[in-house]
Amino acid sequence: MRIAWVLGVGIVFSSGSSAREPTFCRDVAPIVFKHCVSCHRxxxxxxxxxLTFREVKKRASLIRQVVESRSMPPWKPREGYGDFADSRRLTDAQIGVFRRWIELGCPEGSPRDLPPVPEFPGGWQLGRPDVVLKMDRPFMVPAEGSDIYIHFVMPLQIPPGYYLKGIECRPSNPRVAHHAVAIFDHTGTARKLNHAAGGRGYRNAGGPGFVPLSLFPIYVPGRTPRFFPTKAAMPIPPGTDFVLEMHYHSIGKEEVDQTEIGLYLTRQPPTRSMLGVMLSSAEIDIPPGESxxxxxxxxxxxVDLWADSVWPHMHLIGKEVRAWAELxxxxxxxxxxxxxxxxxxQEVYRFRKPIRLPRGTIIRAEWRYDxxxxxxQNPARPPRRVRHGEGSEDEMAVLWLSGEVANESQRQILIQANVDHAWGLMQRGVEFKKGR
Ligand code: HEC
Incomplete structure (x- = not known):
């Protein structure tokens, strides 16, 4: 990595060619192994x-295009606005290595310089789960057709006195599994929706079709699963259902998937809470053509909040989302x-370091739609009026900012503020709809 970096700087910033010229084995492979093969294998x-020299060389010019335009590796947040722990963004120097290597005709270099090809052990990455949930039958993804969003409802039986400290999601077929979201429902709504749809999972593109207790992405291609932040285990009330939202993508031939979920439990009660602040708006009514x-x-x-991650959410015609805090x-x-x-x-973006936001801070979010x-990305041709809602045809505007507070009383204060805020949002949403 270090060599690639030094060399890349030489190429980007110096006019002379005193730097060693890049080869695949010494300079390109370390970047590809670190930033590409988690998905490209x-x-x-x-x-x-x-994974190999030949495979990279064969697509060299396309690779140059996608790394220069930064469409690969996929990474959405704009540089310099928020600082994230798992950024996939390539540095200018790394892009320079690809560019120069391709200009030189893709030299292989000496296999002695090649770093070990990364290994991806099968099995559960977080260790043996305490509870394994599995889709009760394989789901067939047709060869062609638009993306499928389907919710599988699985009843949970967590013994009292246990808390959830992690979730791992393992699709059996990562070629078609695009992403997965875990939803906890203690209201029985998902169960009803599932029953109404025939009991084999219900479809709804914009979300679960109701506002759940909590939900978070558990599977994004190329992302290693992780435990919740230390000490932030989650209580699961009795009667809660686990709703697995799967997003499938057709790949030109029929495929099946049967995803498994591993739940990791602890008896250690949480000493802090993963607590979110939810910003949102239901005042959405977008005329056709409005960009x-x-x-x-x-x-x-x-109260003071140590923010550790942010999760934005819009549907298909969302274009831009921005969040900032005024201290x-x-x-x-x-x-x-x-x-x-x-x-x-969609991803949860974890900050490199928790951000301290003192009491009195105003958190702002702005969403734009086209x-x-x-x-x-507009599915309607011609465009049609789009309003707030849970369905695929509707839009949403949400931003969760999660973090930690100092103690239980502060936690209660923040929960109440969230409830008040959500209530205000709902009322304004209702008024807004009436006025239309
Ligand atoms: C998080 C997963 C992921 C990572 C990491 C990733 N890719 Fe990709 N890549 C994809 C997917 C998925 C596609 C298929 C196109 C799509 O759905 O966007 C793709 C497509 C491509 C394409 C074809 C683009 C086209 O227009 O046909 C190239 C070239 C490519 N990736 C190169 C790279 C390189 C080089 C890296 C590392 C520097 C990389 N990718 C890292 C997931 C990834």
Whole structure:
């Protein structure tokens, strides 16, 4: 890595060619192994493997295009706006290595320089789970057709006194499994929706079809599963159902998937809570053709919060989302900015270091939608009016900021503020709809 970096700087910033010229084995392979093969290897989501010299060389010019345009590796947040732990972004120097190597005609170099090819052990990455849930039968993904969003409802039986400390999701077929979301439902709604749909999973593209207790992405291609932050285990009330939202993608031939979920439990009660602040708006009514429809929300923190991750959510015609925090001393903390939203690349973005937001901080979020014909992601041709809702045809505006508070009383204060905020949002949403 280090060599590639030094060399890349030499290429980018010096006019002379005193730096060693890059070879595959010494300079390119370390970048590809670190940043590409988590997805580009046999059986994974990407359409071809990049594990060997020949495989990389064969696609060299396409690779140059996608790394220069930064469409690969997939990474949405804009550089310099929020600082994230798992950034996949290549440095300018790394892009320079690809460029120069391809200009030189893709020299292989000496196999002695080749780092070990990374290994991807099968099995559970987090160790043996305490509870394994499995889709009760394989799901068939047809060869062709639009993406499928389907919810499988699995009853949970967590013994009292246990808390959830982690979830691992293992699709049996990562070529078609695009992403997965875990939803906890203690209201019985998912169960009813499933029953109404015949008991084999119910379809709904924009979300589970109701507002759940909690939900979070558990599977994103190329991402290693992780335990919840230390000490932040989650209680699971009796009667809760686990709802597995799967997003499948056809690949030109019929495929089946039967995803397994591993739940990891602990008896250690949480000493802190993963607590979120939810910003949102139901005041969405986007006329057809409108390309810059902007809505916003804000939330004033009643207690200090150490924010550790942010999760934005919109549906298909969402284009841009930005969040920032205005601290009482006037400092503006930039949290996240995505300006080419892609519904299929949703992630929880974890900050490199928790961000301290003192009481009195105002958190702001802004969402933009493009309901014009020019938006290639717009499923409606011609565009039609789009309103707030859970369905695939509707839009949503959500941003969760998760973090930690100092103690139980602060936690209660923040929960109440969230409830009040959500209530206000709902009422304004209802008024807004009436006025239309
Ligand atoms: C997180 C998973 C992931 C990572 C990491 C990743 N890719 Fe991809 N790549 C994909 C997927 C999925 C596709 C298929 C196209 C799509 O769905 O966007 C793809 C497509 C491509 C394509 C074809 C683009 C086209 O227009 O046909 C190239 C070239 C490519 N990737 C190169 C790379 C390189 C080089 C890296 C590392 C520097 C990389 N990718 C890292 C998932 C990934």
């Amino acid at each position: 046999p059986g994974q989501v990407a359409p071809f493997s990049l 810059r429809y902007v809505i916003s929300d804000h939330f004033e923190l009643p 009482p001393d006037g400092w503006v903390e930039r949290l996240l900015w995505i300006d080419d939203w892609d519904f299929n690349q 309901n014009s014909e020019k938006n290639p």
